[in-house]
Amino acid sequence: MAPRVLICSTIVWAHDDVKSLLGDIAEVVYVDSPDRKSFLAEFKPGGKYAGAVGIYRENSSSTKLGVFDKELIEGLPSSVKWIAHNGAGYDPVDVHACIAKGIYLSNTPGAVDDATATTALYLLLSTLRQYSIAERSLRALKWKPQGLNNISHDITGRTLAILGLGGIGLRLAELVQSFPMRVIYHSRNKNPKAPSYCEYFENVDDLLAQADVLSVHVPLRPETVGLVGEEWIRKLKPKSVIINTARGKVIDEEALIRALEDGHVAAAGLDVFPNEPEVNPRLLEFPQVTLLPHMGTENQDSQRKMEVRALANLRDFLTTGQGKDLVLEYQKANIAVKVNSKL
Structure with a gap:
């Protein structure tokens, strides 16, 4: 059975890339939960997010789920091993809660x-x-x-x-x-x-x-x-x-x-x-x-590059157990990425 990956945000520009990067190696599930409580509830056995190993998220998901703070991270099941954040700045995700939970966090440097x-x-x-x-x-x-x-x-x-x-x-x-x-x-x-x-x-x-x-x-x-x-x-x-x-x-x-x-x-x-x-x-x-109203990456070319890079981090995790863009805190803490790639 293919590992389950959640897409927490709308993919605007990289629709074809979801298929090419993840289609053959994962079951891709698009999150449609209206709020945080219902989102976390769907990870229970039999829920539509049960067994998910990876999550793609970007800042627009916070309108329904809120930021990925300590409360949300601690509410995720042990099956979740990788969060691919779309963005160079990753302050909306509590990286220390991720480390404590055994979840790896990547971002999208270079694309921005x-x-x-x-x-x-x-x-x-x-x-x-x-x-x-x-x-x-x-x-x-x-x-x-x-x-x-x-x-x-x-x-x-x-x-x-x-x-x-x-x-x-x-x-x-x-x-x-x-x-x-x-x-x-x-x-x-x-x-x-x-x-x-x-x-x-x-x-x-x-x-x-x-x-x-x-x-x-x-x-x-x-x-x-x-x-x-x-x-x-x-x-x-x-x-x-x-x-x-x-x-x-x-x-x-x-x-x-x-x-x-x-x-x-x-x-x-x-x-x-x-x-x-x-x-x-x-x-x-x-x-x-x-x-300016936070216009830094507000163009379709950069947005697509960011989406693709975040999706590629999930692909690399699923195929090799590693990703190229682990955020700095993992390097500073000397935390090696040792995840079973045969999911």
Whole structure:
């Protein structure tokens, strides 16, 4: 009997790939439970999810099931061994609960790199050149806004500081070479894949002091909540710009607003917010701030790549007992993937 795999979210672009990747090796069941309680109930013997070994999920599933928090993870049966999360950021899944339960968690790095980096590039261009103000002025039939030259700048030769030089940060570094910009970065460790034009700063204070633009690309974890706070913001070069396409809670929003109010930060470009979809109305008071409604990967090409990569992680698990995209916590905990591939 083929192992059972659950699809918790609507597959929008990769319908044919579900069949080609999983059709011959798994029984694919699409979750239609209206809420969390009924979802967990269907794992009981005789239920339509009974014996499931793998789960595909993405953030839209939370509208009915909620996030995959500790309560939901602990409610899953012991048969579930792999959760394939569609997304690079996996904060909607309690990874520590998964580890405790013996469930492996994968994400979709790489698939989001180009789209998120181009979003960061747009925010960088908009904030330095202040195109957002200019567009709003034109739409109000006022032509060019007064004083724009006093707050806009060229991009060429400016210093971009990247906080977290993973796949997205690396792609952004490549893109800004078109101007070019000077690129400096800080990560937990020096990235061995970084090209020679990326200068590593072990000391964050030194990095911040030289940044014309700080672009944030760190994942959301308990230790990164409010990471870019009052202290780091005040160590930025005066009149610098902050870009965030990572997660809203990585930046202390109140500290950012204070820095915008007193002019220490000249502008900001934000694609993510602490309480999405709610946006702090105080941010709307700053014309020099460019705001996007979490558009990072909102295009059909990236969405399909993400769906395929998550499905491929399930395929690899079912056929080899392993997956290429285990999230960082398993590596940090030195947890080996030893799962019977003959399911």
